[in-house]
Amino acid sequence: MADSPSKFPEVQGGGSLMIAWQIRGKKVVVVGGGEVAAGRILHCLNADANVTVVSPAARLNPEVAYRVRAGQVTHVNRNFEPVDLDGADMVLVAVDDPDASTAIWTLCKERRIPVNVADVIPECDFFFGSVHRDGPLQVMVSTNGKGPRLASVIRRFIARQLPSNAGRAIDRVGELRTRLRQMAPRPEDAPRRMAWMSRVSDAYPWDEMCGLSDEDVNNLLSFYPSGKVPPLDELKSMRAEPEVRTDVFDGSFGFSVGA
Amino acid sequence: MADSPSKFPEVQGGGSLMIAWQIRGKKVVVVGGGEVAAGRILHCLNADANVTVVSPAARLNPEVAYRVRAGQVTHVNRNFEPVDLDGADMVLVAVDDPDASTAIWTLCKERRIPVNVADVIPECDFFFGSVHRDGPLQVMVSTNGKGPRLASVIRRFIARQLPSNAGRAIDRVGELRTRLRQMAPRPEDAPRRMAWMSRVSDAYPWDEMCGLSDEDVNNLLSFYPSGKVPPLDELKSMRAEPEVRTDVFDGSFGFSVGA
Numbered sequence: 001m002a003d004s005p006s007k008f009p010e011v012q013g014g015g016s017l018m019i020a021w022q023i024r025g026k027k028v029v030v031v032g033g034g035e036v037a038a039g040r041i042l043h044c045l046n047a048d049a050n051v052t053v054v055s056p057a058a059r060l061n062p063e064v065a066y067r068v069r070a071g072q073v074t075h076v077n078r079n080f081e082p083v084d085l086d087g088a089d090m091v092l093v094a095v096d097d098p099d100a101s102t103a104i105w106t107l108c109k110e111r112r113i114p115v116n117v118a119d120v121i122p123e124c125d126f127f128f129g130s131v132h133r134d135g136p137l138q139v140m141v142s143t144n145g146k147g148p149r150l151a152s153v154i155r156r157f158i159a160r161q162l163p164s165n166a167g168r169a170i171d172r173v174g175e176l177r178t179r180l181r182q183m184a185p186r187p188e189d190a191p192r193r194m195a196w197m198s199r200v201s202d203a204y205p206w207d208e209m210c211g212l213s214d215e216d217v218n219n220l221l222s223f224y225p226s227g228k229v230p231p232l233d234e235l236k237s238m239r240a241e242p243e244v245r246t247d248v249f250d251g252s253f254g255f256s257v258g259a
Numbered sequence: 260m261a262d263s264p265s266k267f268p269e270v271q272g273g274g275s276l277m278i279a280w281q282i283r284g285k286k287v288v289v290v291g292g293g294e295v296a297a298g299r300i301l302h303c304l305n306a307d308a309n310v311t312v313v314s315p316a317a318r319l320n321p322e323v324a325y326r327v328r329a330g331q332v333t334h335v336n337r338n339f340e341p342v343d344l345d346g347a348d349m350v351l352v353a354v355d356d357p358d359a360s361t362a363i364w365t366l367c368k369e370r371r372i373p374v375n376v377a378d379v380i381p382e383c384d385f386f387f388g389s390v391h392r393d394g395p396l397q398v399m400v401s402t403n404g405k406g407p408r409l410a411s412v413i414r415r416f417i418a419r420q421l422p423s424n425a426g427r428a429i430d431r432v433g434e435l436r437t438r439l440r441q442m443a444p445r446p447e448d449a450p451r452r453m454a455w456m457s458r459v460s461d462a463y464p465w466d467e468m469c470g471l472s473d474e475d476v477n478n479l480l481s482f483y484p485s486g487k488v489p490p491l492d493e494l495k496s497m498r499a500e501p502e503v504r505t506d507v508f509d510g511s512f513g514f515s516v517g518a
Contacts, residue, residue, distance in 0.1 A: 007321075016279030020385060062267075201406075
């Protein structure tokens, strides 16, 4: 009975390995300059890659042409040649030419370069999903090819459910950790610091945490010396201006309370 | 003004490239057999990989040992040796030995094998996020290292917001597409079929679509010949048993209405 399968999570095949690839400062070669290429390029720039676009200038769509002019990407103004793969850490192909795509895919496999050929499933080491971005937060939705349109519908649904300041809240937790390290900098403080941070992470529902203000974080830090994590109500009751709802009024209205 | 930056999405650096890696039938080598390895192994099995675990049997945690006994993974019962990388398409390292980890990472780089060394950021081609899975639907949450604990809190928050039958709904859209292809099989029907499917995808909010029953799908298909997509209310009014709420009663209660 100790080995009953139900004791451990059951395998659910048919999925993908969902990963956050690191391409900061890496060379990504995008072959093609149309609408699909434009989307790929933005994904790569958002991950701080060095992007090279290989495509005749005449075939660049307005967004790609804009990024070339703005110096956001390097432009090779001609059709693909094998030399373009030199030094490439990743290759994204988005051209309407199946033979050319297959030739590029074959070269990438020989050189062991991860590659995605848009719309050609067997020529993809990986697929793209639909991605929601809010500062440090990224949420990717994949339907594993069952409904690409639905993936973006679901991504928008999720984005609407998330508190508007979710990314800010993640940064705030990062700041809390940094300030705690300043309060208790000795290496021997680390276990106590980490244990307290864990209790904080578990004590407050995450959507409530998104509503905490800088004032709340200051008040929260004052509990660290005692090792206590106050209930949320107690923390909120310490506010000088208890009615400020930072989750509703995020400043973008130019709305000011009290002051 | 035509080139105003606001015309195109602004680059937001600092993210990762979120991708769905395809490892069906590929060889993934997991070095280590502890708790972290167990999580990695499950991710890989859910994506249909052939997983080889390299670790002395004495150091396998109960979950990994169970998967070895169940024949879900191949087990190499000793410490890592370079020969273990032969034929590997991906390597995941989860051992508490920084020198050994760095040596494996160096070998993988020489052989251009994608690799993740747990907890060693500079030795990772990619990171894992927190993943929600529901049939064909996968949602990955990454905080880009700002708060790994928060990533799983946010993943659970998102999972609670999603309709309980979201994965089923994606399958249902896939079935709708398949049945439509049976109704209108000729190649020249394709544009009309695809246009109608697109209008269906846009006509119903996705969370409402999760509440559609098999009966609704049948009724919906009857509109295809006219090219019409009925408003949701009209579609629901066609139900023989209008009070069945499939989004609430998903059958797991053993609840039966009418019949």
